[in-house]
Amino acid sequence: MKVPLLIIGGGLSGIAAAIRFARFAPGALILEKHSRIGGLNSYYFRNNRLYETGLHAITNFAPAGNKKAPLNRLLRQLKLSRDQFVFHQQFQSEILFQGCESLVFSNDFQQLKDEINTKFPHSADGFTQLTAFLSNFDPFQITPFNSTRIFLESLLSDSLLIDMLLCPLMYYGSSIENDMDLSQFAIMFRAIFQEGMFRPGGTIKDFLDVLASHYHSLGGSLRTGAEVRTILHTNLTVHGVTLTTGETIECDYLLSTVGLSETLALLQKPETDYHVPRLSFVESIFQLPENKRSHLPQDRTIIFYNSAPEFHYCSPADLVDYSSGVICFPFNFNGLPQQEYIEVRSTHLANSSGWKALADDREGYVEQKSVTAEKSKQVLEEIIGTFKQDIVFQDTFTPLTIERYTAKKEGAIYGSPLKIKNGNLGYTNLFLAGTDQGFLGIVGSMLSGVSMVNQHILSRL
Ligand SMILES: Cc1cc2nc3c(=O)[nH]c(=O)nc-3n(C[C@H](O)[C@H](O)[C@H](O)COP(=O)(O)OP(=O)(O)OC[C@H]3O[C@@H](n4cnc5c(N)ncnc54)[C@H](O)[C@@H]3O)c2cc1C
Numbered sequence: 001m002k003v004p005l006l007i008i009g010g011g012l013s014g015i016a017a018a019i020r021f022a023r024f025a026p027g028a029l030i031l032e033k034h035s036r037i038g039g040l041n042s043y044y045f046r047n048n049r050l051y052e053t054g055l056h057a058i059t060n061f062a063p064a065g066n067k068k069a070p071l072n073r074l075l076r077q078l079k080l081s082r083d084q085f086v087f088h089q090q091f092q093s094e095i096l097f098q099g100c101e102s103l104v105f106s107n108d109f110q111q112l113k114d115e116i117n118t119k120f121p122h123s124a125d126g127f128t129q130l131t132a133f134l135s136n137f138d139p140f141q142i143t144p145f146n147s148t149r150i151f152l153e154s155l156l157s158d159s160l161l162i163d164m165l166l167c168p169l170m171y172y173g174s175s176i177e178n179d180m181d182l183s184q185f186a187i188m189f190r191a192i193f194q195e196g197m198f199r200p201g202g203t204i205k206d207f208l209d210v211l212a213s214h215y216h217s218l219g220g221s222l223r224t225g226a227e228v229r230t231i232l233h234t235n236l237t238v239h240g241v242t243l244t245t246g247e248t249i250e251c252d253y254l255l256s257t258v259g260l261s262e263t264l265a266l267l268q269k270p271e272t273d274y275h276v277p278r279l280s281f282v283e284s285i286f287q288l289p290e291n292k293r294s295h296l297p298q299d300r301t302i303i304f305y306n307s308a309p310e311f312h313y314c315s316p317a318d319l320v321d322y323s324s325g326v327i328c329f330p331f332n333f334n335g336l337p338q339q340e341y342i343e344v345r346s347t348h349l350a351n352s353s354g355w356k357a358l359a360d361d362r363e364g365y366v367e368q369k370s371v372t373a374e375k376s377k378q379v380l381e382e383i384i385g386t387f388k389q390d391i392v393f394q395d396t397f398t399p400l401t402i403e404r405y406t407a408k409k410e411g412a413i414y415g416s417p418l419k420i421k422n423g424n425l426g427y428t429n430l431f432l433a434g435t436d437q438g439f440l441g442i443v444g445s446m447l448s449g450v451s452m453v454n455q456h457i458l459s460r461l
Helices: 012-022 070-078 109-119 121-135 148-155 159-171 182-195 204-217 260-266 290-295 352-356 362-384 399-406 441-460
Strands: 002-008 028-032 043-046 049-052 087-089 093-097 101-105 198-200 221-224 228-234 237-243 248-256 280-289 302-306 320-328 341-350 393-397 430-432
Touching: 002 012, 002 237, 012 028, 012 070, 012 204, 012 441, 028 248, 043 204, 049 204, 070 182, 070 441, 093 159, 101 109, 101 159, 109 121, 109 182, 121 148, 121 182, 148 159, 148 182, 159 182, 159 302, 159 320, 182 441, 198 204, 204 221, 228 248, 228 260, 248 260, 248 441, 260 430, 280 290, 280 362, 280 399, 290 341, 302 362, 320 362, 341 352, 341 362, 352 399, 362 393, 430 441
Parallel strands: 002 028, 002 248, 028 221, 093 302, 248 430
Antiparallel strands: 043 049, 087 198, 093 101, 228 237, 237 248, 280 341, 280 393, 302 320, 320 341
């Protein structure tokens, strides 16, 4: 069997890439190792109930009329109409440090500017200069690493403000410890603070179903339960792949969305020699009956907190670092219909090698998962008040869960600290898209898939 385009991975970047290609040429085939699509942003069933694996919010909200906004450009590139989705905007979110320093922001950027003018008056001019700089900055240029911390220190006199601004942007999109590349910062600043957050109506399954049925309507093919074991190549040209079943599929072009190290492993290339720590997380879901909603914050969609004297965004020495994290209330979006149950979700930094050491100790692993959920609830209660007694279901994902279900090395949601921004791995017909191309999150990974197909494949047909 030979196809014009093979895509390894049915996550959001792979699906978007496949739709983009299928709009112009027949014969795209997605190979996904799991039984369902979505990758890092998928769903599962427990007790006949659907749970999303992680969706907090989608970044890059834009009103329909803003034609240049990334969200609307993405929909256009995929030939999807906004009418096919319902978008619910966040209420407002908060960055909360040491329980008292607070910055509240929403999808109206002016709110954050006003907060900074009032709470950090010494940095107000610097913040204005920062936004002016970012509006003229091209984050897509390929440049060496440029430290955001050093840059922010040159503009903002309050180190607390620097940490507070970095906290949500790092949690939602940095694969690097304690700093961000300035280009990534610019992308995330726009995505979260200037454009804002929303969630699609229904569940992530509904969102994925729309994408899958659109792809099929364009003639594209998808195989789940199809794990690629090796990429077949001669010198720098790829011929196809072999699946774990032994089946071989040939292709003209190959797009890999599984990550940089993961793709090099499929090529049977030696590991690259950088040993920079990868960041992983633990994520818990706490489900409560809807009638307990009044016990939870009514006007916050997401709280990014730090309770330590300094904010450390790095792999912790312990299994989990509870001193900072993200608390999401997925029911606090505008216009959501009432549901039977609501959820509170928490995210904290985790030590992936510590969790890995428990891989063969089932009992120890289950116990540590339970300890993690308990400690997470305790920390959350200090911030949002008591809710433990109302929980009817809870689940915790560790770096091991993430690695098992997505094959992301060390369960690192944001992948390798090294990004290949042009997607070029030095092969004539193999390109990288998704997390390790450098665009993170749902909109980011979808834009990555689209732009890699545009740049490297459609332009050559
Ligand atoms: C818990 C959690 C919460 C998150 N919350 C949010 C959020 O609220 N908002 C947001 O914007 N983003 C969120 N993200 C991040 C977002 O999900 C990712 O950035 C994005 O989905 C990455 O998409 P991708 O296609 O690049 O990679 P992936 O989703 O990792 O897709 C890669 C796919 O390749 C498949 N694969 C791997 N190896 C093989 C192989 N050998 N053969 C075949 N298939 C293979 C995997 O199974 C996977 O489906 C979250 C992630 C997690 C884990």
